[in-house]
Amino acid sequence: MRVIQTLTALSCLALVVAIFAFSSETKPPKEKTNMSSDKIKAKTITPDGRLTEPVETAKVELSEKEWKERLSPDEFDVLREKGTERAFTGDLLKNKEEGVYTCAGCGLPLFSSDTKFDSGTGWPSYYQPISPGNMEEESDHSYGMVRTEVMCPRCGGHLGHVFNDGPQPTGLRYCINSVSLDFVPDTELKKTSDAATPSEKAEIVLAGGCFWCVEGVFEQIDGILDAESGYAGGDEATANYKAVCTGTTGHAEAVKITYDPSKVSLDKILEIHFATHDPTTLNRQGNDVGTQYRSAIFYANDEQKKAAEEYIAHLTEEKKFPKPIVTTLEPLKKFYPAEDYHQDYVACNPNNPYIQAVAMPKVEKVRAKFQESVRQYLTTP
Numbered sequence: 367m368r369v370i371q372t373l374t375a376l377s378c379l380a381l382v383v384a385i386f387a388f389s390s391e392t393k394p395p396k397e398k399t400n401m402s403s404d405k406i407k408a409k410t411i412t413p414d415g416r417l418t419e420p421v422e423t424a425k426v427e428l429s430e431k432e433w434k435e436r437l438s439p440d441e442f443d444v445l446r447e448k449g450t451e452r453a454f455t456g457d458l459l460k461n462k463e464e465g466v467y468t469c470a471g472c473g474l475p476l477f478s479s480d481t482k483f484d485s486g487t488g489w490p491s492y493y494q495p496i497s498p499g500n501m502e503e504e505s506d507h508s509y510g511m512v513r514t515e516v517m518c519p520r521c522g523g524h525l526g527h528v529f530n531d532g533p534q535p536t537g538l539r540y541c542i543n544s545v546s547l548d549f550v551p552d553t554e555l556k557k558t559s560d561a562a563t564p565s566e567k568a569e570i571v572l573a574g575g576c577f578w579c580v581e582g583v584f585e586q587i588d589g590i591l592d593a594e595s596g597y598a599g600g601d602e603a604t605a606n607y608k609a610v611c612t613g614t615t616g617h618a619e620a621v622k623i624t625y626d627p628s629k630v631s632l633d634k635i636l637e638i639h640f641a642t643h644d645p646t647t648l649n650r651q652g653n654d655v656g657t658q659y660r661s662a663i664f665y666a667n668d669e670q671k672k673a674a675e676e677y678i679a680h681l682t683e684e685k686k687f688p689k690p691i692v693t694t695l696e697p698l699k700k701f702y703p704a705e706d707y708h709q710d711y712v713a714c715n716p717n718n719p720y721i722q723a724v725a726m727p728k729v730e731k732v733r734a735k736f737q738e739s740v741r742q743y744l745t746t747p
């Protein structure tokens with residue numbers, strides 16, 4: 367009996383606290399910036415545990431069935447059905463460890479432990495999100511109140527509400543359901559202290575004649591983490607320079623470009639590629655003739671294929687070239703790195719007559735035409 371009375375008293379207290387906590391003056395929602403496309407720009411945690419600067423990340427869209435498989439019933443109720451957990455029941459309410467609070471639905475970082483404070487409401491409270499792009503806000507008129515709901519911008523999961531009665535420096539109180547959060551302690555996060563650490567990596571393999579030139583062009587560009595000469599389009603047995611030179615292996619001299627999409631977009635890479643080789647000459651670049659010198663884009667996924675198709679359609683529509691573009695779009699089966707002496711050939715052999723005659727004009731063209739994309743130290747004296 368006493369237990370029941372205590373429980374009833376606790377429930378009443380929770381209800382009073384709930385009404386108090388959720389009915390204070392509300393903060394108007396900020397402009398929606400994240401909802402229009404299928405991507406958002408936000409800090410993320412990479413699969414190897416690094417907290418990034420804001421990068422483009424795809425929204426997570428699952429069916430109700432998939433969410434039910436992924437989430438516990440309590441998580442589903444709060445994140446997907448906008449439920450509210452009972453006050454003082456959340457695991458993370460009293461957590462004082464240093465680290466990052468992430469969305470329990472999709473793992474997006476939401477709050478740093480630095481901004482957590484004890485609001486006395488019974489729900490974990492923070493005075494600001496980990497980055498502006500890591501929080502979505504919307505007016506909520508439910509229960510006869512006007513409140514500002516906060517959601518995960520990547521998966522749309524309901525988190526809680528934000529009010530204007532928080533501590534400085536923001537004066538805001540993000541009142542969050544503990545069950546909608548996971549916690550990653552600092553000790554599990556890899557440090558991203560230096561700018562040299564890439565925030566995110568993507569790869570595409572391009573061919574446009576001699577790979578020394580293509581590599582030399584892309585080595586100039588800020589955001590290119592690596593440009594590696596090699597072979598694509600044929601088999602492992604013939605992935606060597608001697609065999610590829612016969613023009614009968616199916617291989618093209620190609621360059622694998624690894625880039626940081628937060629610094630250079632795939633469209634920019636394609637723009638540079640088409641500006642630095644002739645995509646209208648079949649199996650030929652200047653004096654280099656043979657299928658190994660074909661213009662090609664080896665796509666690794668449908669997104670790359672679509673981007674390449676759209677870019678070629680755009681060039682065709684704008685009549686950028688006097689003749690039809692013959693660049694082939696080929697699914698990337700495997701990229702085979704070329705022999706060591708082919709790597710960084712332009713940088714290592716600046717006086718080679720071929721480099722002087724063919725590669726350097728392309729490198730110079732890139733530096734002039736794409737000044738804003740060229741690495742700073744190459745443009746400033």
Ligand SMILES: [Zn+2]
Pocket residue numbers: 469470471472473474518519520521522523
């Ligand atoms: Zn999420």
